[in-house]
Amino acid sequence: MLEVHHHPLCPFSRKLRIILNEKKIEFELFPEAFWLRRREFLKMNPSGETPVVVKTGNKILAGNYAINEYLEETADSLKLIFGSSEQRAEIRRVTEWFDIKFFNEVTRYILHEKIIKTLSRVGAPNSEAIRAAKQNILYHLDYIGYLCAEDRYLAGDQPSMADFAAAAQISVLDFVGDVPWSHNQKARDWYSLMKSRPSFKPILLDKVSHLNPPSHYQNPDF
């Protein structure tokens, strides 16, 4: 069985767990407080980032891009990058938007200032960074609404890697109550669909000491 080294509030770990559930691939979770840069963990992944996958025979897969493309290539189950070459490019374009742009402009700030600082009890949150994240999320919610307006999902009429990438980022922010859901109804409807998928359920049940999600967090009809 695959070993997945993760943190419950790492967006890329959440994305991977949801995707493994969608693909019905079994795995066992090993929690890792990645910001501590534990020596044994750095040996597995010198970048120090979660998630890391250990396969039978101790072969290691690291990196969001590498792990997810590996699963697409090797698993016989459900594909999350599908369709014509153009549609596949669109799925990857939107995936990259959330993995990199959204992460850099929104999740990174909240993860560092509100989550890691609380969990490691080091330093006070930087309110300017949090304000920037809260401002930036607005146009990303509008972009989700825009992408869903034509089709039902972010890159087509069925869920793809792009939806799981986006929903994983947003779920981390929702855990700390930082998604202004009244801002865009279409984005909210899309997230409600994502949240009600069985693959998402274990994510919504994550417990993290010193942090309590708001009451709507687990509820698909929020």
Added chain:
Amino acid sequence: MLEVHHHPLCPFSRKLRIILNEKKIEFELFPEAFWLRRREFLKMNPSGETPVVVKTGNKILAGNYAINEYLEETADSLKLIFGSSEQRAEIRRVTEWFDIKFFNEVTRYILHEKIIKTLSRVGAPNSEAIRAAKQNILYHLDYIGYLCAEDRYLAGDQPSMADFAAAAQISVLDFVGDVPWSHNQKARDWYSLMKSRPSFKPILLDKVSHLNPPSHYQNPDF
């Protein structure tokens, strides 16, 4: 023929141009000062980032991840992600290291502070950001040296996507004289190999007004 909308000092544009040259795919270049966020360009790629590829029939490909995977999937020529599933994962892991980690820790600062501020004549460079980039590049050069020590290239014994991703980032820094080549001889030897490839030549001939590369920049034996 493909249209490539790029900036000569955008590392992802450089990576794409080198890869297209390696694959012997013809293209025409259209310069784009991406930081101006030109309306017509944002219509092609709402993220506002270069490069963007326009295919015949006006079909648009955007995003470093989407474009490069598209080329790997569709072009019959040379593959840059090759080998077993594990080797392919390693190529992608190292590619992501340079596309994201190196870019965020080094290139982003230099690009913004030294290049865009000079070209747009807006604001003075932030010396703290430049100092951080110059500090961060050292361990990345050591990592290149480490990866090349076993095999000759970053993810195996022949050049892969990982080498072109890394060399493209480094070439931007070298243009403004910010690569401390004396720090790691193995990294220098590797870059010398990359620089002497025919695919790299047009990159080394790029001219950018108000910025003059150091004398060693075009010389493969530097």
